[in-house]
Amino acid sequence: MATIADVAREAGVSVSTVSYALSGARPIRPETRERIQESMRRLGFQPNAMARSLASRRSKVIALIYPQFGDGVGGTVGEFVRAAAERSREQGYQLVLWPFEVGQAKEVRNLARQGMADGVLVMEVVLDDQRIDVLEAAQVPYVMIGRTRDVQHRPSVDIDFDATVERAIEHLVGLGHRHIAFINHSQERIDAGYGPAVRAAVAFDRAMAGHGLEPLARACAESPVVGREVTADLLASEPRLTAIVTMNELATFGVYAELQHRGLAIPHDVSVLGIVTSPGVGVLTYPPLSTMHAPGAELGRLAVDRLLDQLSDGRHPLPNQLIPCVLEPGMSLGPARTEPDA
């Protein structure tokens, strides 16, 4: 493998000149630059990443603390990871995977101290996340995907649950719906302080209140079977129900099953809207589910950008940045059916 010294010799210049030609950190006479580039080409020179990192004290690597579970049905995590990897590459960084769970804060600290990464992206943060504490103590730049309890001075990117839910309700209200139910994640997750479940629940109540409507929400285990039961329960509690918003992909399949079982047509009798879904789930049902899918790729890009901001500025420009989900029309939304007076 050719080194910078080989190139320098070939081109008849000093190593520093080659180095500066590489970095552009100081002006080089065009002809000299030409000669150097020609030599590099001839020798197939690629700068050694390790030597460069050691000398410059910057690894040009971003670590991604990768979540334990994919998210059930779809590819949101995959989208996020790929987008983050691509954006990193565009910016001259590599993305390494650190498969650590919440409990492995010590391992995170140790790896961080090895200087393998200039900064860290942390997926699936929980409300009280030791990994974040450790990174702050070690002065390692990071960006959270999701948010801890204290979010004021911590850089993060996340889904804008408020805006997402508000748009969902607004859309349904625009279609004439007034009796709208929300199917959330499981009670365990809510109790555990799982951010999306908690935030969406609050947002739903607020959005409904904002439209002068009565909120009707249920926690629901992540399974079609329980989704079916919950749907039955909802219909019993509120016979005038004309729309169901779900933030639980597996449960949504159960919603469909129960409605079909009862001979309720989608969307004629009941409209269904899946929010914060993976892309591509809408097409799995018949009629195709209208969704507001999670902006995985955008979040991936944004997280990298926010981290690189810190690496250059050393500052935390915006504590947190939120992106709403995007409405992906399917065939499961329609005008509210005329209510038989109840």
Place this chain on the structure above:
Amino acid sequence: MATIADVAREAGVSVSTVSYALSGARPIRPETRERIQESMRRLGFQPNAMARSLASRRSKVIALIYPQFGDGVGGTVGEFVRAAAERSREQGYQLVLWPFEVGQAKEVRNLARQGMADGVLVMEVVLDDQRIDVLEAAQVPYVMIGRTRDVQHRPSVDIDFDATVERAIEHLVGLGHRHIAFINHSQERIDAGYGPAVRAAVAFDRAMAGHGLEPLARACAESPVVGREVTADLLASEPRLTAIVTMNELATFGVYAELQHRGLAIPHDVSVLGIVTSPGVGVLTYPPLSTMHAPGAELGRLAVDRLLDQLSDGRHPLPNQLIPCVLEPGMSLGPARTEPDA
């Protein structure tokens, strides 16, 4: 950040002694070792990854060429990636993501030359894959996930399509089925030489012949709608059909829809078996689909192990290693219905 020199000073030994205490490459007197470890602890020492790599000429990094697309519905890619990352860590390696497509062989070569990775895992290889050529030319150890056309001397891990299909057919035959159809990926993918589609098609014909049965196979675009059409077509071609094997997740949803539409009960009238699926898709349908899911995690671990074999041995022990899919019982398989004589 403490360096090895700090530790040496603290412990009253030389730098090399600390280094050897770290690597274990030569004997150290127990008390000395104790003292060194105590110093390391006190200083929170972690060896600098870049310096170590530069000096030892081994990066302790594995690169994963990460595919462009997740695979539709489920999390097989995610499983693979996580398992590979975890296995790498267990073995003292880090996993970096290289988001390169088939056409970016040159970029692969350049990154490889930067010495950032000791070896490469290549996902989604195609039958003629330039990335593999480039890695061979650059003498970079690699393992393919999937197989190129020439597979004899190239280390790879892959799904054992022969065994998977054979087991699937055997299972169905054991249930009395004799008229079994196979729904493959799209014709485009087959024509493009997409390994799984080609290999499974061959395996199906062979397995059916082995049981003295007439093969009935169809290519099918990756969508529920087309899956439905193909199912209708199959039922028209062979009214005695009692079982359908699918290797196309989205199409499977269409199979269910068409069967239900015709009042054909699963599995009473027709059994359905999804092969090479992602884990977790079985539960999305009603009745739950019986699947043979792709061994993503096993492949991830195995791919890393095979690569590390090369890094230590320098040899390629087994050219390719195949793992069959695992039967995950659902509720979509039953005995063949008694045929009305046709």
Place this chain on the structure above:
DNA sequence: CTGTTAGCGCATTCAA
């Protein structure tokens, strides 16, 4: 605009 040189932090050879 270009060259010389001192490290970056560690592994490893050579000596003792």
Place this chain on the structure above:
DNA sequence: TTGAATGCGCTAACAG
């Protein structure tokens, strides 16, 4: 069983 010294390949002062 341990220490001293060299160099991995590059960056970035410092000097011209």
